[in-house]
Amino acid sequence: MSQLERPWGGAAKIYTKKRRLYDELTDRKNSKKLPRLMDTFHVAAALGIRLNRADLLAEGPREELINVYTVDSEGVLWLLMSSLYPDASGQERFEKLVAHAEYGVERLAEEYRTFGSIQSALDRLL
Amino acid sequence: MNLTQLAISNFRPYYGETVLDFGAVADRPVSLIHGPNGYGKTSILLALQWCLYGHNRRRREAFEYFNTLARTEAGSLMQVRAEFQSGSKSYTIVRRIRGKNGCIETAQDLDNDEITFLEDGERYQGQDPVVIQERINELLPQNASQFAFFDGEKIEVYSGGDPSEATRDAIATVLGLHLFTQAKEDAVRLTYEVSTERQRLLSREQEHAKLAREMEEVEQDLREARAQVEQRKDELKEMKAVEADLVRQLAAHEEARQILRDLEELRKTRSDLETKRNELKDQMQDASAHLYLDILAPVLTEQARKMRLMADEQLRRSREAARKATVRELADRIRADGRCICGQVLDDESFQKLLIALGLTEQDLETDDQPDGLDTQRLTRGLENALATIQGREAFASLVAKMSMLENDLDEIDTVIATKETLLAGFDEKTIQTLIEAIANCRGNQELLSREIGDLEGRIQDLGSYRERLETQIRRLGGQIAGLEKLTEELDVLNATARAFDDIVHETSSARRNEIQDASTRYFKSITNKLHAYERLLIEDDFSFALEDTQGCRPPMQLISAGEKQVTALSFILGLNDFSQHEAPILMDTPMGRLDKEHRKNIATVLRDLGRQVILLVTDTDTEFGVREILAPVIGDEFEIVHDQATLTSTIARRNS
Numbered sequence: 001m002s003q004l005e006r007p008w009g010g011a012a013k014i015y016t017k018k019r020r021l022y023d024e025l026t027d028r029k030n031s032k033k034l035p036r037l038m039d040t041f042h043v044a045a046a047l048g049i050r051l052n053r054a055d056l057l058a059e060g061p062r063e064e065l066i067n068v069y070t071v072d073s074e075g076v077l078w079l080l081m082s083s084l085y086p087d088a089s090g091q092e093r094f095e096k097l098v099a100h101a102e103y104g105v106e107r108l109a110e111e112y113r114t115f116g117s118i119q120s121a122l123d124r125l126l
Numbered sequence: 127m128n129l130t131q132l133a134i135s136n137f138r139p140y141y142g143e144t145v146l147d148f149g150a151v152a153d154r155p156v157s158l159i160h161g162p163n164g165y166g167k168t169s170i171l172l173a174l175q176w177c178l179y180g181h182n183r184r185r186r187e188a189f190e191y192f193n194t195l196a197r198t199e200a201g202s203l204m205q206v207r208a209e210f211q212s213g214s215k216s217y218t219i220v221r222r223i224r225g226k227n228g229c230i231e232t233a234q235d236l237d238n239d240e241i242t243f244l245e246d247g248e249r250y251q252g253q254d255p256v257v258i259q260e261r262i263n264e265l266l267p268q269n270a271s272q273f274a275f276f277d278g279e280k281i282e283v284y285s286g287g288d289p290s291e292a293t294r295d296a297i298a299t300v301l302g303l304h305l306f307t308q309a310k311e312d313a314v315r316l317t318y319e320v321s322t323e324r325q326r327l328l329s330r331e332q333e334h335a336k337l338a339r340e341m342e343e344v345e346q347d348l349r350e351a352r353a354q355v356e357q358r359k360d361e362l363k364e365m366k367a368v369e370a371d372l373v374r375q376l377a378a379h380e381e382a383r384q385i386l387r388d389l390e391e392l393r394k395t396r397s398d399l400e401t402k403r404n405e406l407k408d409q410m411q412d413a414s415a416h417l418y419l420d421i422l423a424p425v426l427t428e429q430a431r432k433m434r435l436m437a438d439e440q441l442r443r444s445r446e447a448a449r450k451a452t453v454r455e456l457a458d459r460i461r462a463d464g465r466c467i468c469g470q471v472l473d474d475e476s477f478q479k480l481l482i483a484l485g486l487t488e489q490d491l492e493t494d495d496q497p498d499g500l501d502t503q504r505l506t507r508g509l510e511n512a513l514a515t516i517q518g519r520e521a522f523a524s525l526v527a528k529m530s531m532l533e534n535d536l537d538e539i540d541t542v543i544a545t546k547e548t549l550l551a552g553f554d555e556k557t558i559q560t561l562i563e564a565i566a567n568c569r570g571n572q573e574l575l576s577r578e579i580g581d582l583e584g585r586i587q588d589l590g591s592y593r594e595r596l597e598t599q600i601r602r603l604g605g606q607i608a609g610l611e612k613l614t615e616e617l618d619v620l621n622a623t624a625r626a627f628d629d630i631v632h633e634t635s636s637a638r639r640n641e642i643q644d645a646s647t648r649y650f651k652s653i654t655n656k657l658h659a660y661e662r663l664l665i666e667d668d669f670s671f672a673l674e675d676t677q678g679c680r681p682p683m684q685l686i687s688a689g690e691k692q693v694t695a696l697s698f699i700l701g702l703n704d705f706s707q708h709e710a711p712i713l714m715d716t717p718m719g720r721l722d723k724e725h726r727k728n729i730a731t732v733l734r735d736l737g738r739q740v741i742l743l744v745t746d747t748d749t750e751f752g753v754r755e756i757l758a759p760v761i762g763d764e765f766e767i768v769h770d771q772a773t774l775t776s777t778i779a780r781r782n783s
Binding site: 031034035036038039042043045046047049050074075076079080082083084086117118119122123126 | 407410411414415417418419421422424425426429430432433500505508509512515522523526529533
């Protein structure tokens with residue numbers, strides 16, 4: 001099986017230790033939040049990458065977030081992670097992506113609580 | 127009534143005028159006219175009948191009666207004149223007929239017959255032929271004359287069983303019943319006519335009643351329609367008052383109405399904004415899915431730049447490696463051959479110089495460069511494409527800004543709406559709406575009522591026209607049935623009259639029948655030579671008659687002899703004549719034809735004692751066997767028919783006793 005076909009090293013689901021934060025930032029009916037968990041994950045990961053920060057995934061219980069196959073339907077994250085970590089394996093890139101997201105969601109939640117909207121939080125963070 | 131003279135001119139064998147004068151009749155009532163067969167006896171009978179009753183409108187009969195010699199003579203005339211005497215009154219009847227022009231060759235050559243009637247020498251009532259004929263029939267009706275003037279050999283038809291209708295009528299006439307019968311028939315006919323008219327009027331009356339009922343219904347419909355119109359008009363008036371009141375109430379709410387209109391406008395605007403917000407939400411949902419790309423845009427740009435540099439470097443290195451590979455292959459071959467490709471022999475120094483010239487070192491000849499594993503070209507294209515996608519899409523931030531503005535607008539509108547609603551608090555929006563609807567309903571109802579009134583007025587007009595037509599018809603029928611009551615009374619009277627006449631005819635007929643039966647039996651017993659065999663001559667109600675023997679049996683008439691039938695018939699005729707209402711002479715043509723000596727003598731005796739004028743047309747044999755001797759005392763006039771064989775004409779001469 002080629003790398004293109006299994007870009008993230010065969011991982012099936014994304015697990016997080018911050019599921020509660022994701023839920024806090026996600027609401028389909030609230031225009032000040034993001035509609036889907038996937039969107040929140042994308043924004044959190046992008047924020048971590050942009051800020052070049054990541055939380056190491058500590059040992060302990062984690063909660064399921066989303067399916068991996070829905071994470072990068074357009075392939076942009078894989079391209080980006082490949083360019084950022086050219087020597088890493090698919091599994092390593094996946095773990096780094098999740099670590100970026102774990103950082104990003106923490107920061108996003110902090111700012112959201114302060115400013116009341118995703119966009120305001122992002123404006124603040126970026 | 128006696129026949130005193132009979133004058134015959136150009137009638138059958140009688141050419142010229144022949145006069146029979148019965149001057150002695152007052153004292154001696156029996157006259158004999160002798161003549162062999164074919165000399166003209168029956169012609170005398172026919173002449174008398176023609177004189178009295180004409181030729182039944184058949185000119186052909188008159189033509190046959192007209193003497194053949196006389197027919198050939200221009201201007202000739204056939205005429206019979208009969209003179210009668212009844213008490214002090216005398217009657218003269220003259221009937222004549224002549225040719226139209228010249229000779230008479232066919233019946234068509236004859237003109238109409240003429241009749242003259244003198245009563246006591248005076249012309250009778252203007253000589254109208256119809257009136258004269260009526261008068262003659264009063265004296266001796268034509269159908270009754272068959273019992274006065276008859277052929278003795280033909281009277282047996284009366285004894286043939288059931289008499290014909292004509293015979294019964296004739297008997298009734300003789301007995302004077304015909305007047306009652308006629309009166310009854312007239313009453314029945316009138317009853318029928320009046321009844322028909324009454325039925326017609328009853329039908330009209332039914333029609334009248336039907337129309338009257340229809341009129342009542344129309345009147346009722348008219349009353350109802352008018353009441354409905356009045357009711358609708360009242361309702362319409364009331365409805366207008368209600369509308370005016372509602373309009374007044376609505377005017378009081380005019381300010382509120384303006385607020386309502388503003389509210390309506392604001393709500394519409396808000397609805398539009400809501401729609402836009404929903405559209406924006408959809409766009410934001412799409413933008414949310416790509417928000418991470420907006421965040422990553424700087425990273426993607428940097429990485430794309432780096433990857434481009436890496437890809438370029440990778441390409442350059444790849445090309446250098448290829449060149450070196452080629453040169454190395456060439457150098458290896460030159461070193462192996464010890465000479466250049468141009469053929470010059472190369473030593474180590476020369477070879478080292480060549481390597482320098484090719485930009486190679488000894489190390490390059492020993493190592494082979496391998497390309498990186500990362501597909502930088504592909505990564506570069508992918509990242510650049512992602513960036514292009516980001517640039518072609520409206521940013522999430524922009525949509526958020528729009529959404530923020532939109533929600534601000536919505537908030538503002540909601541504030542205004544809330545303010546307006548607060549202002550409207552004193553007014554009831556529902557009431558205003560109800561008022562508007564009530565006014566609309568009110569106007570709709572008024573329109574409906576106006577239409578109904580129009581329809582009803584049209585119906586009233588139609589009913590009025592129909593009523594006028596009915597009135598005309600009822601008036602017309604009313605005029606027609608006015609006489610119905612009187613007609614019903616007339617009908618009752620006529621019915622009673624017809625029944626009365628019928629009773630009279632029946633009772634009179636019954637009484638006369640018994641008398642005639644007695645008289646006829648008396649004559650029969652005087653004439654018959656079988657006195658021991660027959661008890662009496664029976665006459666039924668319908669004037670059929672039979673003989674009853676001494677045992678009470680009635681032999682069928684067809685079984686008795688012709689002579690006996692003749693005797694029976696003669697007895698009946700004589701009995702009938704005893705009760706005849708019309709006094710007339712008896713003219714008998716050959717009365718003894720089939721009879722034996724005894725019967726002839728008995729008849730002669732009866733005729734002798736009859737006491738009325740009897741004219742007997744006889745052959746020589748009729749007067750044999752002592753007949754003439756029996757009659758001699760009463761014979762007044764006796765004639766002889768003289769026949770000229772050459773001219774086939776006859777004349778009559780008086781015979782000396």
